[in-house]
Amino acid sequence: MSKVTSDMAMSIDGYVAGLHQSLDDPFGEGVGERLHRWMFDEPEAHKAVLDGIVAAGAFVMGRNMFSPGRGEWDLDWTGWWGEEPPYHAPVFVLTHHPREPLTMKGGTTFVFVTDGIEAALAAAREAAGDRDVAIAGGAQTVNQYLAAGLIDELRLHVAPVILGRGERLFDGVGDTNLEPVGTPTGTALVTHLTYRVVR
């Protein structure tokens, strides 16, 4: 049966980005690649994990993950990922500002959803068919889905750093039991932990 998954790269103190995300600092001030170094420096060592992150049949992400802008759309902005984003599937973007769907190369279509997280998930499930749906981020979006009990499997990629401030995963999620899936793996740059969310 298909699952709702979420992959998050986080610091050991639970931050997935710093403060003041911007075009120049997509992961926030002082963060740079510190949470994602393993992706760039050791792609072969983490191939299965990296493949898993983009394996879903549809994705959901928050507006702030799609764009550094806020408020009304700058229609020239087509995401951080260039002409051919790595998703190769429909990506439902949560926003308060309507926008026409945006078709990219390689099968990625960004669809802008203005009626909330449940509607976005329903549309993603429909689009994914028998495949999984991935809640791609950022922290606020994943926290909303966790708080609503709508994520089945959480895959944490823990970087060896204490950031001390930023966008915190689990903020407002409340008491939730987890169950480890498999055994932890990793390298000096990251530890991969997978949990089933118990309901």
Next chain:
Amino acid sequence: MSKVTSDMAMSIDGYVAGLHQSLDDPFGEGVGERLHRWMFDEPEAHKAVLDGIVAAGAFVMGRNMFSPGRGEWDLDWTGWWGEEPPYHAPVFVLTHHPREPLTMKGGTTFVFVTDGIEAALAAAREAAGDRDVAIAGGAQTVNQYLAAGLIDELRLHVAPVILGRGERLFDGVGDTNLEPVGTPTGTALVTHLTYRVVR
């Protein structure tokens, strides 16, 4: 060379205890044994880890880890651990309220230190000789030592639970780089992660 270590059992969202710790709820409301179940249910599986937690030659702990009371001492209170505490070494307790040392069975002596974390650590180093010094907890105490750059090795025992509130490890510690030591181990009840603190 001897190290300053700290072992902390924490939730995946970084809490080491709940709110409102008391005589009846030593780990705070709603927490019970949820962070420590591995210690009680699987002591054999974690023998090396458990031995490591009490292997130091001296310990430092916060007043709130020693006692549920606050303010002036209740001299009838001799700690949570019965007549023979598991430390078998000097334990320096940080407090604002002077108290005579308290000698227990089996080599544990609680020494009450009123002149701050650096003085307590110096006394512990002196008592430990060539052996390690362990900062035993709780969160506020470990956070103060981390913020001051005085901990060499952090050993996290991560329970598969999101607590959502409580006493948070890393609060106020600020940006700190870590380096994993060894590989993660664990069972369905806990994941053990060891980090060297990089200075």
